[in-house]
Amino acid sequence: MSATIEITEVISFLQKTPPFQFLDGNALKRIASGLEVQYIKVEQSTAIQTPESRPVLHIIRRGAFEIRSQEGLLVDRLADGECFGISSILENNPEGFTVIALEDSLVYRLDRKTFQTIADDYPSFLSYFTSTRANRLRKLFASQTHPTITPAIHLSSSVDSLMSSGLIATDLNSSVQAVAKKMTAARVSSILVLENEKMIGILTDRDLRSRVLANALPADTPVGDIMTHEPVYLAQHASIMEALLLMSERDIHHLPIISNDAKPVGMITSTDLLRNQQLSPLLLASEISRQTNVPALINTCKRLPALINNLVVTNISPVDIGRVVATISDNLIQQLIKLAMVQYGQAPMDFNFLVFGSLARREQSLGSDQDNALMLESEPNEQEVHYFNRLARFVSDGLHHCGFPYCPGNIMATNPTWMMSRQQWQRQFNYWIEKSTPKALLNASIFFDIRSSYGPEEPARQLVAETLEHCKKNSIFLATLTKNALRSRPPLGFFRNLVLESTGEHKNELDLKHNGIALINDLARIYGLAAGETSTSTIERLQNLSDKKIMSQENIHNLQDAWMFLSELRLQTQHESWQRHGKTSAYLDPTHLSQLERRHLKATFKAIANAQDMAKIRFANGLPS
Structure with a gap:
């Protein structure tokens, strides 16, 4: 069933939905004007594309779907703001995916011609969909052929799926003896210290041993004297992976979870994570x-x-x-x-x-x-x-x-x-x-x-x-550092053809590390040094440049997208090399990519080259070549 749509309302929705939210008003209006609306009933099965149908991108306005392969394997589950039909609109759905509605749903349908026009004007828009498609194919590929050890709970799941919600709390003035009895009765290894419903501290069983018993403190010692002040915490919508990393990096065993209004709503312990992760x-x-x-x-x-x-x-x-x-x-x-x-x-x-x-x-x-x-x-x-x-x-x-x-x-x-x-x-x-x-x-x-x-x-x-x-x-140092970095350029030749290794073991292959990722690392380092940026991560450096007004938002987004795309390609290439040969390689054979993926790769390298040109103008314009 199809119906007409209100363009203003659609634009408002798209402005909050990736990757449409990064497009300007004119592009959003072009998209909204070309959309059709479709209602799909629960359990209705839809072939993303058949020989008789035209390729269309579906944007979920409201509802839930799952994508399945021709063999019936689950590829992905989707909800409001996500898209399906990506395989169809990019390459005529060679995988033969089918979509099933999990509830009554409303979707917007975008035709290929409009999609392609926007993709030509906004490379990062295309990057988002090619990356999404690659991710789904990796999931399918993994479920079909790779006997990996899969976690009992997916690392991208929200922490609220794992946390304990029955919190035990106390106040600053409670004695350590009273708190120890409370923890024992509740069979927990930590207790939160609250003031006006806000968390101000945490006390663990290890704290009781090392700070109270080891120092022979009296049983009436106030909790406020020995608690950990301003403990590390995590937001309720964060992923289990974020919890794993934070607890590993900070060497902590108890992680409070807080709601949007900064109130504690749960607790995750290292035991919870280890119990639910076979390969953690x-x-x-x-x-x-x-x-x-x-x-x-x-x-x-x-x-x-x-x-x-x-x-x-x-x-x-x-x-x-x-x-x-x-x-x-x-x-x-x-x-x-x-x-x-x-x-x-x-x-x-x-x-x-x-x-x-x-x-x-x-x-x-x-x-x-x-x-x-x-x-x-x-x-x-x-x-x-x-x-x-x-x-x-x-x-x-x-x-x-x-x-x-x-x-x-x-x-x-x-x-x-x-x-x-x-x-x-x-x-x-x-x-x-x-x-x-x-x-x-x-x-x-x-x-x-x-x-x-x-x-x-x-x-x-x-x-x-x-x-x-x-x-x-020292502007001279930054200028010469920039000039030196720009001696390595992305592997694009005349007419934007890819320049491959010409000899040796990796003949006709691309070095994703040195000819791609390293160039972005260099740019982020140069701008970071110029801005006094203390973070070392490439993505964090680029993100933090937004506030320092030293690089345009467009270049920041383009370089972040390029780094993520190339890093995903590199990891996948290394993974496949390890599976086949037992050793890693960051060299990619472009013939293994689809035509559209090669086009995306060229657009990525072009974005890097443009950013290099901007860096030369900013830092090294007066130096001889």
Whole structure:
């Protein structure tokens, strides 16, 4: 059944619906004017496209559907604001998908001609739909052919599907004895401290042991004296993956869940997550922290490739996968340092184990190598140098055997060049900024993505802050860094044809990392240094540039879309390489892509090239080529 529609009302709806919300008013009006409305009854089965029908994109105004393959396998479930018919409008539905209404529903129908016109004018609009289609195909592919270990609860599910809602609470003035009795009666391991219905603290059974019993405090000690103030929390609509990452990164075992009005509504514990995840990042990180020797660590880390592959085929975003691997890497580094200290004794001074590159950005994937260094509290004497050399060798060897290969460029803590005091590191960064030699610029592209994986936070924070301040004042450094970065261009030739590797093992393939993702990383780093941006993640850097007015919103969105699209392609390529050959590769054979996917890839590279041109105008326009 079809009917006429009110254009103003449709535009209002589209303005709140991705990816239509990013289009301008004229484009939205063109779409709304060409829409038809259709009512679909519950359980009505609809072939997305038949030989007699024309390809149409369906936008769900109200209702719920599920997409199934020709074999009856579930591909996806959809609700208000989502779309189906993407396969049809992009490639005439070669998969033969069918859609079934789960309730009485209303949809808008957009014809292919209008869709294609908008897609030609807005590459990011097309990017959204090709990415959505790829995600659905990955789900189908995984269910058909890949025997992965699937979590009991999907990591993208909302935390409210897992949290305990029967909260136990107390006030600031309650005694620890009264609170302990209350926790015992309720059989819980934590209690929230509330004031005017707002959470101001948390007390766990571990706090009672370490802060009360261990210090022999009296039973009438007020809860307010020993609680954790302003505890970490998560919003009710967040995903289980976000809870996993937050608890792993902060090393916490109890995570309060709050509603939109900031009131606590539930609690998730590490036990909840481990019980419901057969292959959990939190479980692996936890097991790493419990191992007492290197062979046991090596054996535990053998599960990491399966975990990453599982995250890829279950449609976890590249950003979250990078955070998972970084969290596990950090846990591994910290445990290796603890084991080194068991063997060699306590360190003679405070130190930071610095990480660079993809681990610093939290963007590691399968097969990522190690880039690291040591920053010492002060300049070491000969005996202290010997100690830290042995510790660095122990950690670097352990990382290598646990699946993080040695750095081919020897940027590792085992290299004496990269073991310095805090003051020496600051002088080194200042030298690179002032000199801007080719070698200094190469080092800047690696070392200026920096994070401390072990050690006190303040020395590393000061190093980053002073370096950023120095960068902001040196326009010549930013100009030469930009010029150096622009020597690598996206692989587009004349008439926007893809330029492939011409020789060697990867002949006729694309290097997605160095010819795509790395170019976006470089741009985000340059703009981030110019703006004094402290975050290291590429997506976070780009997002935070919005507030600093240093890059146009269009370029920010284009680069974010490009990074996500290329990272998804890279992860999928690595996954398929691992399945076939037991090793990873970021080289893509474009012949494996559809015509439309190749078109999207070219549009992505064009967006990167445009952003590079804008960076040259802003930072390096006066420099000779």
